[in-house]
Amino acid sequence: MEKPYRRRDLLGIRNLSAQDIIGILDTAENFREISNREIKKVPTLRGKTVINLFFESSTRTRTSFELAAKRLSADAVNISVSSSSVSKGETLLDTALNLDAMAPDCIVVRHSSAGVPHQLAKVSRAAIVNAGDGANEHPTQALLDAMTIREHKKKIEGLKVAIIGDILHSRVARSNIHLLTKLGAKVRVAGPGTLVPNDFGHLIDERDSDNPKSKIQNPKLEVVPKIEDAIEGADVVMILRIQRERQDSAYFPTLREYSIHYGLTNDRLNLAKKDAIVLHPGPMNRGIEISSDVADSSRSLILDQVKYGVAVRMAVLYLATGGSMTSS
């Protein structure tokens, strides 16, 4: 299909360059103060239409995208499809083509199946922004995490980041691994072996091009066996949500055992650097993957993450609909 104008999809972090990522973050910085104004609205996207197409329930992300669009004066329409398109007897393709025919400038899509934004991008004229697709990516979450880290650590390069929990099913983990390693952080992932396959260590291509078989010295990404090893000396500890439905699939015996062996407690957090910060993509299962005293401590920046989410999504919508990046 002919694309009438050049549009910019945001399908994932994986295919972005470090420069693209920094450009988006810098653009987001410029949008931050709008949310602090008395009148939280600028005319930047007046006349543009954004459709939030959510095939999977979401409170935080959907509200964040909606506020981002509205604060930029775009017309935002929310569509929640209870389950997949199949249940309505309409194919995914038909759903996409029907919405696209209404000439939106941008479609923000969340779906429980990996790859749906990529499939839509092939047929739609509107820019596609991925708001989370299955276990694949959640690029705006990684961007808002990066913005939070930059705010508190003033940089990302050289930081040690621990990502703990259900890596296998986590789109947040994937997007963060791509983003953080592209910007020069060292990432260590840990959790139960059933949820952290060893192959994850090879997720990003770190081979020495001259000597592809050699073992990488000082890799940017590492799977470590114990969560304590991952947290030791970390600047940032990122905790992933345990999806309770996974418990039925026997990835681990009980939530109780998970919380004892893999939950982030103050004792475990004390292994990290004194000024380490704690991130969680929400919604939290208090007392399971994160103890309440950690969640409520000053080291936990969970509400900052939510705050920066609006600025990041303003930047993403602005860039997707034709705006230019702020250069730092």
Next chain:
Amino acid sequence: MKLLISNGHLIDPAAPENTGMSVLIEDGRVSSWLRPGENPPEGCEVFDASGLLVAPGFIDMHVHLREPGQEHKETIASGCAAAVAGGWTSVCPMPNTTPVNDNAAITRYMIEQAERANLANVFPVGAITKSSDGSELAEMGEMKSAGAVAVSDDGRPVPNAGIMRRAMQYAHDFDLPVVDHCEDKSLSSGGVMHEGKLSLLLGLKGMPALAEEIDTVRDIILARETGAHIHIAHVSTKGAIEAVRRAKNEGINVTCEVTPHHFTLTDVAVEGYDTNTKMSPPLRSEEHLEAILEGLKDGTIDAIATDHAPHHADEKALEYDRAPFGITGLETAIGLAFNQLVHKGIIDLARLVELCSTNPAKIFRLKDRGTLKPGSIADITIIDPELKWTYRNSESKSKSRNSPFDEREFTGRAVATIVGGRIVYGEVR
């Protein structure tokens, strides 16, 4: 009615290389080979096969023709039209129809529909268990009498080793090969692509290679124990190929086939989430593809079969993890075999004919097929090995369009297909 295929390059297990033999067909059978310069009998139609390869008819051991029950995807007539357009003179449809081909009446119905279509030969594969639900044996003896050439529960492989053992013991009495889609579903269920780095990267649930390997090894042990002939469908993993190689060395009665897509593509093709890259077994990683090429070279792999699995466009236009498994394959197989194997020097023409005709005929005990020696049935595939062409889904003879090879360029294709002495595809030239 006499037809002479003259001046072609005859490739047949019984033919000496490059002798310029012409093949004379009378009453549906090959009556004799004529040497260069030998005069054909009077009143004989002549097909000038100069520059072309003349091979015993290709036999696709593994297709899904969807009839009865899913005629919106394919019918026996449309599937046979695709088969002959792709150079296949015979196809062996799997029993996963609706209802399942688990009794003689359905087997007979399929053969009758093929006779009505009057294009390719159809040799059905019957079910191992009733409804292919893995519990009670189907009436294999009756299905064989009706024309079934093997038994298989195809995509619903018998999970219970005890039942599989009895199935092999029983099939062995009727000299029926047991075809198994080897997949231990306790390891692969919910998976939609090969498990590995790519599945982690794309966030799709993986189907580990070991699910195929474990089931292959189980079947080989059962074949050793029962003496039955086990045919491993569409091998796709290094481990399964190595297991078959070891078993053959031990003299166990095992054969196997590979699909053109598994010797062509890897899981890298799944990037972009095109549902026409979703099939079972899934596209594997590079090391498995290399093992397949090795198995094709050294003889471990006996046959090339397409696993032609048509699905309606609407069924494939879904989320990757919800779309059905399978791709069409009848019309692209020869092109892929030439592009990936013959022109790259991995196999020679004699081996190609062995893989696509001679061995399938032997494995499924198809008498007087897989060769063109005088007396055999005149099923012939005529190929132009240098013809450049482009495959287009929109031009497919199949009712479905689910091929990942749309717009792919090929060098080599069947230009005529002869079934029982009758040209069913292509024209006399």
